[in-house]
Amino acid sequence: MYRMAANRFLHHASLVKNSGGSSLLRFPILRTVITSSWFSTYADPQTFPNQTLHPSDSSTSSSSPTTAGDDPRQRRKNPRAEYEEEQDHVLQASLRHVIRFGWSEETMIAGAKEVGVSPSIVGSFPRKEAALVEFFMDDCLQRLIDRIDSGEELRQLIPSQRISKLVRIRLEMQAPYISKWPQALSFQAHPLNVPTSFKQRAMLVDEIWHAAGDEASDIDWYVKRTFLGGIYSATEIYMLTDRSPEFRDTWLFLDDRVKDAFDLKKTLQEATYLAEAVGAGMGSSLQGFVGKVFQR
Amino acid sequence: MALRLVTRNLRNRISPKLCSASLLHSHATSFGFKEVREEEKSQMVGKVFSNVASNYDLMNDFMSAGLHRLWKDRLVSELSPFPGMKHLDVAGGTGDVAFRILEIVNSIRRRALQDPINDDLQEETRIYVCDINQNMLNIGKNRAIERGLGEAKSLVWVQGDAEALSFEDNSMDGYTIAFGIRNVTHIEKVLTEAYRVLKRGGRFLCLELSHVEIPVFKELYDIYSFSVIPRLGEVVAGDRESYQYLVESIRRFPPQEKFASMIADAGFQKVKYENLVGGVVAIHSGIKI
Numbered sequence: 358m359y360r361m362a363a364n365r366f367l368h369h370a371s372l373v374k375n376s377g378g379s380s381l382l383r384f385p386i387l388r389t390v391i392t393s394s395w396f397s398t399y400a401d402p403q404t405f406p407n408q409t410l411h412p413s414d415s416s417t418s419s420s421s422p423t424t425a426g427d428d429p430r431q432r433r434k435n436p437r438a439e440y441e442e443e444q445d446h447v448l449q450a451s452l453r454h455v456i457r458f459g460w461s462e463e464t465m466i467a468g469a470k471e472v473g474v475s476p477s478i479v480g481s482f483p484r485k486e487a488a489l490v491e492f493f494m495d496d497c498l499q500r501l502i503d504r505i506d507s508g509e510e511l512r513q514l515i516p517s518q519r520i521s522k523l524v525r526i527r528l529e530m531q532a533p534y535i536s537k538w539p540q541a542l543s544f545q546a547h548p549l550n551v552p553t554s555f556k557q558r559a560m561l562v563d564e565i566w567h568a569a570g571d572e573a574s575d576i577d578w579y580v581k582r583t584f585l586g587g588i589y590s591a592t593e594i595y596m597l598t599d600r601s602p603e604f605r606d607t608w609l610f611l612d613d614r615v616k617d618a619f620d621l622k623k624t625l626q627e628a629t630y631l632a633e634a635v636g637a638g639m640g641s642s643l644q645g646f647v648g649k650v651f652q653r
Numbered sequence: 654m655a656l657r658l659v660t661r662n663l664r665n666r667i668s669p670k671l672c673s674a675s676l677l678h679s680h681a682t683s684f685g686f687k688e689v690r691e692e693e694k695s696q697m698v699g700k701v702f703s704n705v706a707s708n709y710d711l712m713n714d715f716m717s718a719g720l721h722r723l724w725k726d727r728l729v730s731e732l733s734p735f736p737g738m739k740h741l742d743v744a745g746g747t748g749d750v751a752f753r754i755l756e757i758v759n760s761i762r763r764r765a766l767q768d769p770i771n772d773d774l775q776e777e778t779r780i781y782v783c784d785i786n787q788n789m790l791n792i793g794k795n796r797a798i799e800r801g802l803g804e805a806k807s808l809v810w811v812q813g814d815a816e817a818l819s820f821e822d823n824s825m826d827g828y829t830i831a832f833g834i835r836n837v838t839h840i841e842k843v844l845t846e847a848y849r850v851l852k853r854g855g856r857f858l859c860l861e862l863s864h865v866e867i868p869v870f871k872e873l874y875d876i877y878s879f880s881v882i883p884r885l886g887e888v889v890a891g892d893r894e895s896y897q898y899l900v901e902s903i904r905r906f907p908p909q910e911k912f913a914s915m916i917a918d919a920g921f922q923k924v925k926y927e928n929l930v931g932g933v934v935a936i937h938s939g940i941k942i
Contacts, residue, residue, distance in 0.1 A: 439942045440922040443854065466735050474854030477826040480733030481856060481923060481940050 444482065446472045448492040459537045460486050460544060487550040490541045494557045497530045498564065505568045517619045519569040521612050524589055527561065528596060528611075532604065539597055562586045588614045681838050685901025694838045699786055701895045702746070702836075706788040708890040709747055715885055721749075724934050725831060728860045729753040731927075731936060732827055737777045741825045741850060743815045743843075744833020745782045746789025748796055748808075754780055755807060778807045781825075785814050816842040820850045827851075831860040835906045844919035851941040857921055863928070863935035864908040870931050878903070909935050 451468025458464040462485055466476040482488040504526055505511065511519050531538060545554035562585045591614060596607045681691045689697060705712065713721045734740065734754045742750045758778050784790050790810050797803055813819050815830070815837055828847045837843050847857050865871045878900040886896030907915065909926050912935075917924045921939025928935050 438922060440940050443942050447854075462733065462735070469854060475826045475852040476735050476854070477733070477738070477852075477856045478854035478940060479735070480731065481938070485733070 440481075443472070443474060443478065445492070447474060447478060448489055449496075451489055452493060452496075455489075455534055455537055460489055460540050462486065465489060484550060487544045487547065487553070490544050491550075491553055491557065493534075493541070494554070494561075497527060498557070498561050500530060501527050501561070502564060505564070511568065516569050517615050520565060520585065520588075521608075521615045523565045523568055524585075524592060524611055524615075525608055527565070527589075528592060528607070529604075531593070531596070535596065538593075542593075558586060558589070562589060565589075584618050588618060680840055680905065680907070683902075683905045685898040685905065687901075691838060695785075698836045698838075701898055702786045703788045704892050705890060705895050706746070706786070706792050709789070709792065710749075712886065712890055712896075715889060716882055720930065721832075724860060724929055724936075725749050725753060727929065728829060728831060728858060728936055729757060731938060732829065732856065732858055734758050734827070738826045739779050739781075739824060740827040740829070741781045741783060741818075741820065743783045743818075743828065743830045743847075744785070744836070745829070745831065746784040746786060746793055748782055748793035750829055750831050751780045751782045751793075751808060752797070752800065752802070755802065755805070758807075776806075779809060780807055781809045781811055781820070783811045783813045783815070783818065785812065787812055816846060818846045818850055822849050823852045825850045825852060826855050827858070828855065829858045829860070832862065834859055834861055835902050840907075840912075840915060841919065844916060844921075848920045848941055853941060855941050857916065857937075857939045857941065859912075859916075859937040861906065861912075861935060861937070862903045863906070863912075863932055864904075865932040867931045874933060909937070913937055 447465065447469045449468075450471040451465045453471075454464045454467040458467065462479060465479045465482070465485065469476040469478055479485065501523070505523070511522065514522060534541070544550055559582065562582045566581055566585060588611070592607060592611045595610050596604060599607045601607075681694065682688055684694055684697050702709075717724075729750060732740075732754065734757050736758050738754075738758065740751075740754055742754070745751055755778075782790070782793060784793075790812060794803075794810055797805070797808055802808055811819070815833065816839055828851055830843070830847075834840060834843060844857075851857065865874050882900050883893050883897045886899075887893040890896070906912070909928065909932070913924050913926050916937055916939045920941065922942050924937070924939040926935050926937040
């Protein structure tokens with residue numbers, strides 16, 4: 358998750374040049390969320406010292422070879438201790454075994470054996486199975502971002518279609534694991550894991566809206582994220598029981614929901630205008646009436 | 654229970670060698686609050702444990718009001734044992750930690766969830782219980798027999814010195830030392846040996862009585878330690894001096910942060926510690942990468 362945050366920082370640096378004001382809007386709110394969680398869970402090994410990392414201690418030091426020549430800002434945001442790299446390798450390898458063993462300790466043990474590390478390392482993951490699920494979510498989000506940045510097809514679509522497409526791309530990443538996905542969802546719903554899973558979903562939804570070209574900055578921002586969060590979750594759950602070839606029914610369901618949401622937005626807008634018009638009309642007739650009453 | 658993460662993989666620049674050397678030297682020559690010669694310390698500790706061996710478990714129950722069982726449970730759950738594991742429990746004389754690990758590995762619930770492949774792995778599990786004191790090991794072996802584990806291939810009782818282990822490099826998945834590191838002469842040698850025998854990805858876990866910092870609780874704990882425990886030792890085990898040594902050695906042992914940095918110095922990564930009961934006991938852990 359933190360690696361992802363660091364990548365986003367880099368993306369932000371490049372995006373600012375491309376898309377002007379809108380990207381700035383999306384970042385500030387999230388950045389505080391990310392950095393506060395960074396510092397509360399890890400005493401960052403490389404911000405402590407002496408940026409004077411000694412090459413002589415390289416046998417036990419945590420500086421990865423790539424940080425040697427990087428600029429200081431990047432080094433501060435991107436410090437990767439060796440054990441974190443190993444943990445990521447183990448988690449990456451474990452994903453390949455999820456289909457067989459589910460999201461469990463066994464999967465992670467198999468992953469560790471594949472990488473060539475003692476399975477004891479599994480005990481050091483904070484919430485074990487949840488760590489694997491969270492890693493997967495981050496990985497998918499990263500892939501989604503890469504797709505967005507590289508994909509041209511989104512430009513031609515209208516917002517509602519863009520959202521539909523993005524949610525579809527994201528959910529397709531889960532398709533290979535669909536048989537074990539209910540287990541992953543149950544881990545995410547566990548009270549201990551809810552803060553992290555909520556944060557990850559919030560980031561995902563925000564990312565999709567941003568890619569769909571959202572410019573909102575007031576209460577709309579929250580309303581939109583909430584709506585999309587609801588659509589995403591509903592589609593995700595629908596997908597769990599969908600047996601149609603290539604999840605055709607799920608995508609139809611998704612399109613319907615997105616259409617509903619946009620219609621609802623239009624309906625609400627129209628309702629607001631109507632209320633305003635009625636109010637204005639009533640107001641003027643009331644004014645007229647009161648005027649007549651007091652004139653007498 | 655507070656969880657703090659201390660990851661320091663570099664030595665501090667400010668004359669660390671002098672500081673740590675003097676601290677270690679003082680540990681090597683301290684027997685409780687008494688000063689002894691380095692060579693004598695291990696002998697004196699040996700005598701202590703030969704004396705307490707027969708009543709060791711009973712006294713543990715008395716002194717900690719049975720809490721030591723929960724602490725060991727916590728230690729083993731932190732470890733997350735798995736079938737096929739090669740584990741080394743140092744200073745584990747009477748076998749408490751080893752029995753718990755074996756129990757988890759063999760538990761029915763686990764077996765029910767596994768593939769048949771893993772049953773073979775279960776056969777390969779080896780828990781080595783290493784202790785410098787033969788009396789403690791004998792007590793452990795008897796307890797194993799009582800539990801029906803007398804013939805178990807997975808339990809191996811080895812007499813040995815934590816500072817010079819007879820195991821090969823990179824051979825262990827896990828290393829635990831419960832209430833033992835306080836009694837060694839050279840802490841850094843034990844940590845280096847631990848690093849040596851662990852495989853890549855292996856974990857080091859240390860359960861030890863540690864320092865309490867919480868204001869009022871600290872005073873109560875001191876009163877309990879210095880007044881109640883030696884008296885208990887006298888009454889129950891007939892050995893006041895050994896228990897006096899015990900409580901004094903707790904005070905002489907480095908505090909949590911210092912010990913964590915020593916573990917990091919030995920080469921371990923992701924070093925962190927968890928205080929139980931406000932610091933009366935601390936579980937330090939690290940990974941070898």
